[in-house]
Every structure is written in C-alpha cells, then in structure tokens.
Amino acid sequence: MFEDRIRNVSLRSRVLSVDEVQGWIHDGMTIAVSGFTKSGDAKAVLKALSRRISKTNENTRIRLLSGASLGDTDKILAEKGGIFFRLPFQSEPFLRDRINRGDIEYVDQHLSETAEWVRSGWFGKIDFAIIEATAITEDGGIIPTTSVGNSPIFVEKADKVIVEINLSAPLDLEGFHDIYVPAARPHRKPIPLVNVADRIGTPYIPCSPEKIVAIVLSTEEDTPSTVSAADPDTHAMAEFIKEFLVHEVRRGRLPRHIGPLQIGIGSVTNAVLSGFGNSPFDRLELYTEVMQDAAFELLDAGKVQLASSCSFTLSRSMREHVLSHLGQYQNRVVLRPQEISNHPEIVRRLGVISINAALEVDIYGNVNSTHVFGTRMMNGIGGSGDFARNAALSIFVTRSTAKDGKISSIVPFVTHVDHPEHDVDVIVTERGIADLRGLSPRQRAREIISHLVHPDYKDELIEYVRRAESLGGHTPHVLSEAWDWHFRMLKYGDMRSLVHAARSDVLEFASQYRREPF
Numbered sequence: 001m002f003e004d005r006i007r008n009v010s011l012r013s014r015v016l017s018v019d020e021v022q023g024w025i026h027d028g029m030t031i032a033v034s035g036f037t038k039s040g041d042a043k044a045v046l047k048a049l050s051r052r053i054s055k056t057n058e059n060t061r062i063r064l065l066s067g068a069s070l071g072d073t074d075k076i077l078a079e080k081g082g083i084f085f086r087l088p089f090q091s092e093p094f095l096r097d098r099i100n101r102g103d104i105e106y107v108d109q110h111l112s113e114t115a116e117w118v119r120s121g122w123f124g125k126i127d128f129a130i131i132e133a134t135a136i137t138e139d140g141g142i143i144p145t146t147s148v149g150n151s152p153i154f155v156e157k158a159d160k161v162i163v164e165i166n167l168s169a170p171l172d173l174e175g176f177h178d179i180y181v182p183a184a185r186p187h188r189k190p191i192p193l194v195n196v197a198d199r200i201g202t203p204y205i206p207c208s209p210e211k212i213v214a215i216v217l218s219t220e221e222d223t224p225s226t227v228s229a230a231d232p233d234t235h236a237m238a239e240f241i242k243e244f245l246v247h248e249v250r251r252g253r254l255p256r257h258i259g260p261l262q263i264g265i266g267s268v269t270n271a272v273l274s275g276f277g278n279s280p281f282d283r284l285e286l287y288t289e290v291m292q293d294a295a296f297e298l299l300d301a302g303k304v305q306l307a308s309s310c311s312f313t314l315s316r317s318m319r320e321h322v323l324s325h326l327g328q329y330q331n332r333v334v335l336r337p338q339e340i341s342n343h344p345e346i347v348r349r350l351g352v353i354s355i356n357a358a359l360e361v362d363i364y365g366n367v368n369s370t371h372v373f374g375t376r377m378m379n380g381i382g383g384s385g386d387f388a389r390n391a392a393l394s395i396f397v398t399r400s401t402a403k404d405g406k407i408s409s410i411v412p413f414v415t416h417v418d419h420p421e422h423d424v425d426v427i428v429t430e431r432g433i434a435d436l437r438g439l440s441p442r443q444r445a446r447e448i449i450s451h452l453v454h455p456d457y458k459d460e461l462i463e464y465v466r467r468a469e470s471l472g473g474h475t476p477h478v479l480s481e482a483w484d485w486h487f488r489m490l491k492y493g494d495m496r497s498l499v500h501a502a503r504s505d506v507l508e509f510a511s512q513y514r515r516e517p518f
C-alpha cells in the first residue's frame with residue numbers, strides 16, 4: 001500500500017484514520033504543525049478536531065504553533081473556539097478578529113526566531129508535531145510538500161510525530177527541499193551557505209521511524225492565495241524601484257548582477273516583482289521566504305535564474321501550472337526551513353535586496369507593517385524584520401493612501417513601529433521614491449514629504465514639520481498632535497483636514513479615547 005509514499009515498511013502499519021488520530025488531541029496541548037503562508041500545512045487532523053469540537057461542544061483549546069499562516073484550518077479551528085494561543089504569524093480575517101478581541105493570545109514573531117525558541121525549550125513539551133508530507137523515506141525521513149517552515153525543529157523536539165501524507169502532492173516534489181538544522185547554541189558552526197541555490201542539508205526532514213506514531217492520508221490541496229492583479233499604482237512602484245536599481249548599478253553602488261531579491265507577501269509586493277519581467281535585469285536570483293505567482297512568472301520568462309524560498313504560496317491556476325511542470329524548476333528552486341531562508345547572517349552576507357510592504361510610514365522613516373491604528377493586528381511582522389534589518393538595501397512599498405484616500409499611509413508618527421528608521425533605506429509609493437540613506441531625520445522628512453505623499457495631505461504635513469522643527473529636537477515632533485490624523489480617522493472616518501473639525505474637538509475626542517478602560 002502506497003509503497004512509493006511510505007517507503008519504510010514498518011511504518012505502513014501505522015496508517016490510521018484521521019478520526020482516530022484526532023482523538024489523541026486534548027484540551028491544553030501544544031500542537032506544532034507544518035505550514036507556511038497557507039502552503040504545505042497539515043490539514044486533515046486539525047480539521048477533524050474542529051469537527052469533533054463542533055459535534056460535542058466540548059471546551060478543547062490548543063496552543064498552535066506553525067511556520068506561518070495556515071490555510072483555512074486557521075479559520076475553521078478558530079471558529080470552533082479550538083485555539084487559545086497562536087504563534088508566529090496568521091493572515092486569516094476570522095482568526096485576526098478573535099485575536100483583536102483578546103479571545104486568542106497571539107505572539108507575532110520574527111519568523112527566523114521561532115525555531116530558536118522551540119530549540120531552547122520555551123514552549124515546554126510539544127505534544128504532537130503534525131507534518132504534511134509527500135512521502136516518507138526508508139529511514140523515516142519526511143519529505144515535505146510545498147513548504148518547509150518550522151517542521152524540522154518541530155519534528156526534532158516533539159514527543160510524537162503524526163505525518164499527513166498528501167496524495168495530491170506530486171512525488172516530483174522530492175528533491176526540492178534542503179533541510180539544514182543548526183545545532184544548539186553556543187557552539188554552533190557557521191551555516192555553510194554562500195550561494196542562493198547551495199544545498200547544505202538533506203532532501204528530507206530526518207526523523208526516527210519510532211517517533212512517527214501515526215500516518216494519515218489526505219488529498220486536500222493548499223488553500224489558494226488571492227493576490228490582486230497589478231494596477232497602475234503597483235506598476236508605478238515597480239517602475240520607480242527598477243529605475244532606482246538601474247541608477248545604483250550605474251553609480252557602482254550595486255553590482256551589475258544585483259544581489260538576490262527578497263519579496264514580501266501581499267498584492268503590492270507580488271505586483272512589484274511582476275514588474276521586473278520588463279526590466280534590464282536578467283539572471284536574477286531570489287533569496288526569499290515566500291514565492292508568490294510573480295516569482296514563477298519570472299522563472300518561466302527566464303528573468304529569474306535561481307530561487308531559494310521557504311514556501312510556494314500560489315493562486316489556484318499558478319499552483320496547477322507549477323505542480324504539473326515541477327521538472328523545469330527542479331534544479332533552480334530550493335525550499336528551506338525558515339530559520340535558514342530568513343537567517344539574518346545569510347541575508348547580510350548574500351547582499352539581499354528586500355522589498356516589503358508597509359501599512360503606514362512616518363515622516364522619519366519608521367514603518368508600521370502590522371497594527372492598524374496602533375492596536376488592531378493585521379497579519380504580523382512575518383519575515384520582514386529578518387530581512388529589513390540585514391538587507392544590503394531595505395525597500396518598503398505602500399500606496400500613498402488607503403481606503404479610497406481617507407487614510408494617508410504617510411503620517412506624522414506611525415502608531416506602531418515594526419521597522420525603525422534605522423532599518424529602512426528606501427520607501428516607495430505610486431507617487432515617487434524616497435532614498436533615506438545617509439540622511440538625518442530632518443532631511444528624511446523633506447525627502448519623504450517631497451516624494452511620497454498624496455497631494456490631499458501634503459500641505460498639512462509640511463505645516464506639521466514646520467511647527468515641530470520650531471520646537472527643536474533631533475527628531476522634531478509636536479507630541480500632542482502626532483496622532484491627530486489617526487484620531488480624526490477614528491472619529492470622522494477620514495484623515496483629511498477638509499472634514500476634520502476644530503482641533504479642540506479632536507483633542508477632546510482623543511482625551512476620551514485615552515480614558516477608555518482597556
């Protein structure tokens with residue numbers, strides 16, 4: 001039975017029904033699963049657990065660790081109240097809502113760091129690791145599917161491993177993975193990766209067969225990603241970035257074959273990468289954590305030569321295309337654990353050019369990628385911090401406004417800082433590009449306001465800086481007004497000064513807001 005998928009003969013007797021296996025999961029357990037940005041996630045057992053909770057109405061809530069966001073399992077399990085703690089990333093609206101209500105504790109973490117926490121025993125006992133696999137080797141090695149995530153460290157540290165063999169994952173996925181697991185600290189050796197496509201580990205996750213307590217079979221495909229198509233704004237951002245990089249090469253500040261690109265998640269970054277299809281750059285390389293549709297478009301077009309990633313996060317049509325043409329990517333694409341795909345030391349050594357999206361940026365270059373109005377979690381920092389701090393060039397992109405122009409994405413002071421001014425080299429909106437390198441805070445404010453801001457907000461921002469500078473300081477602010485725009489949005493549903501009432505009104509609202517018992 002499934003000789004090609006379960007090559008260790010003794011393990012074939014451990015194939016169990018998903019209903020039997022879900023019965024092993026109890027309230028309060030720590031469950032660590034495969035899955036990274038909706039790909040390669042363990043789907044069957046947790047969904048069966050959700051069905052059980054729904055049927056029995058029992059109070060079973062687990063601590064759920066993963067690589068990053070799961071597909072619809074995050075939603076289904078959260079809907080049944082089955083999660084009390086989630087780490088390290090999510091992007092699911094229902095789960096997000098439960099987190100923002102305070103029903104689920106959420107730790108939003110640099111994605112390269114989770115493995116270190118697990119390795120050092122932060123979470124105590126991991127009751128089960130549940131890993132989606134293409135196949136299991138003769139020695140018990142687990143061949144992942146479309147992502148690697150944190151699966152290697154989960155397998156190493158869990159008491160028991162459940163493998164979900166996904167029969168819809170082509171066997172040709174074997175050979176894409178390169179599993180290198182750093183040793184414990186402090187006597188760890190340097191990671192021997194010097195080129196994007198170097199193979200430094202094994203093509204499977206090592207696992208002793210005794211640890212595999214059950215194998216379940218599934219056929220469910222990854223939840224498709226839903227990135228929006230490129231539009232005039234993202235096209236403009238891509239053009240600014242390409243022009244800027246060409247300029248940097250001309251000035252000798254970047255090599256002719258520019259460093260590997262890291263492209264963050266989201267519609268904007270996907271569209272920006274797509275724009276590289278029409279660029280003077282060729283033989284591009286990606287050293288990234290997620291390959292969205294645009295990455296494969298560029299591989300197909302021959303623009304990208306080699307790619308290292310942690311996952312494939314694809315639309316339905318692109319997934320079908322990629323999985324049915326795996327042969328053409330086999331020696332060009334490597335899937336790694338996230339502590340390697342995002343490793344700060346490697347990112348710095350390779351000279352990665354990172355391009356990530358921001359929710360809002362401020363006049364001094366601080367970036368908020370995660371918290372709407374400083375309080376409500378959107379997705380999480382993901383790998384953006386791993387890359388931004390260590391990249392040779394750290395670029396952030398955002399539209400100049402959100403919500404039909406009611407929100408300016410360039411504000412006096414961001415309401416939450418994911419990427420401080422020190423980690424941000426260049427910011428791009430559809431209006432222009434601001435190169436912040438080597439500029440003092442006051443110079444940065446001028447660069448940002450001149451090039452990035454929507455006209456509806458420009459005059460007021462200039463006026464704010466003028467008054468702030470009159471108060472002095474290295475990074476001038478009028479602290480009592482720094483978040484007025486956000487208060488205005490909360491109160492009037494629009495940040496624009498045209499609709500905002502007298503300032504005293506805003507201030508009064510702000511003081512009420514502060515009095516609310518949180």
Ligand code: COA
Nearest residue numbers: 264265266267268357358359360369379381382383384402
């Ligand atoms: N205030 C409030 N909402 C804002 C906003 C702002 N300043 N800017 C954008 N938004 C809203 C948009 O209106 C949109 O809302 P909708 O879903 O209701 O339509 C949503 O945020 C997403 O914005 P969009 O412009 O479509 O961008 P995106 O899909 O490219 O996502 C991030 C942008 C920042 C949310 C996303 O890139 C992210 O989660 N980043 C953090 C993780 C990361 O960077 N990982 C990188 C390594 S993979």
